[in-house]
Amino acid sequence: MIYALTGTIRKLPLPNIGVDIAGVTYLTSVPHPVWDAMTDGEQSTLVVFTFVREDRLELFGFRTPDERSLFTELLNISGIGPKIALELCSIPMTMLRRAAETDDSASLTAIKGIGRKTAEKLLVDLKSLFEKHPEWTSKSADNTQERSASFDVDAIAALSSLGYDQHTILGALKRLPTTLKKTEERVAAALRSL
Template sequence: MIGYLKGKIISAKPTQIVLDVNNVGYLIHISISTFEKISDQSEISLYIHTHVREDALNLYGFYTEAEKEMFELLISISGIGPKVALSILSGISVDELQNAIQIENVSRLVSVPGVGRKTAERVVLELKSKVGFIETTTSKGIDFTIKQEAVLALTTLGYNQKVAEKIVRDLLSSNPALSLEELIKKSLTELNK
């Protein structure tokens, strides 16, 4: 089984890439969050999950080991296959998903495209005791509770969740020391441009 690949990107789309590893091109399915992290790079390393079925052998690539572990937990649930798991990881970060499962925030999971209420409840029920073992590292030490509070404030004001998440993430990556109040004010300025 393939567990890790390092090579040059031959072609990249938001949901899949072709990676040249020693002159062999591997087609790898990726989440949108992984795509965002690798889109400006030409040579990358990915953690790989090899999924074998009777009629196919598919590779799923992840920028972080935590994302790969969450993917494997998701596909261990009956009724959730690799495509749905990738869809979930494309719609919510690993940290937020872990937090939503731990605090049983079913409505946050339902807000992810492709996830219905029953699926969200099953994810919470089956993974609540397991997600605590996934070690996630936040990029540049960003406090994800501030991020979540800011996104919640913006969605309460009626803004689209995905748009709010992107703006908050961008603002925090450029200035991780922002207070919650400053973050919300700057986000509102960006949203109202």
Template sequence: MIASLTGTVATVRLNSAVLDVNGVGYLVHATPNTLMSLRTGEKATLATQMVVREDSMTLYGFKDADEREVFEIVTTVSGVGPRLALAMLAAHSADTIRSAVNSQDVNVLTRVPGIGPKVAQRILLELQGKMHAPVTIADVGGPAPEAVTDERAQVIEALVSLGWSVKAAEDAVAVVLKDRGETVVVATAVPATLRGALKVLGGQHG
């Protein structure tokens, strides 16, 4: 199994990236949040999971081993393939998924595109007891959470890296926020905001 890759980022796409490792380009599928952390021409390391099927070998990349672990566990559920598991990590953090499983929260999972109530219930049932509870700040006696910060710059930077101008990116993010009735992009909403902005920009080109 290819557990990780370290190389130069050759290409960043909407749902994948190519890492040049000693002259070999590896196509890695990943979440928008992970892809946003990559910069073309710069060195990067991704935790990876290779899914082998009769007709294909596909690499999935993650920002760390923690995300990969959740991906691996989720794909043990009957009927849940790599793409749906990746969609879960695109919509929620690894800890949010763990919390949902431990609290058997159907609503969290049904926010993921492609997961309805019945599928969510099956996932929660099959994963019960398989995921440890996430560690919180209170558990380790850490400081109180910081105030909410606006992470729209992350989304704008990602859109610019995909080929749009700063102005177009800013306008698209503004449209998404207006539609939601929000004024800031919180950290957990970065992936969803990026997807919304891409839809806005795609509609302009259509």
């Protein structure tokens, strides 16, 4: 099993990046925030999870072991495959925890492939995961404030209901000025940019 990849980053269409190591490029799928943070040609290390199926081998890359742990725990939930788990990992852990604590299934149904029933079951599973791993959110709480505008779950749900995919939504919200505090303002500004 591969624990981490260190090499030169090649940005590919979202959610993929290539990691060049000694002349071999490893195709790696990453969460949206990781993809955004990467620069073509930079040297970087990704903690990876190797997903093996009958017909393929896939690599999923993360910034920290905790992010990879969340991904692997999500894969253990019935009905959650690697694509949905990767989408869930694009949402900061503190936001996922808040959704679980407040039974906010709407923020989860904004993700393509998650319906109402799956979201309700997922909330229960997320609650137990965050109780089992309290360190996940304590470590990531520091940078959540600065990123909260781009991960406004109500804005994501509103834009998703209009037919936009999560990657487009997150990109639009990330580009918004930090002076926009209300969800309505963020949605209106995001719609103007889409």
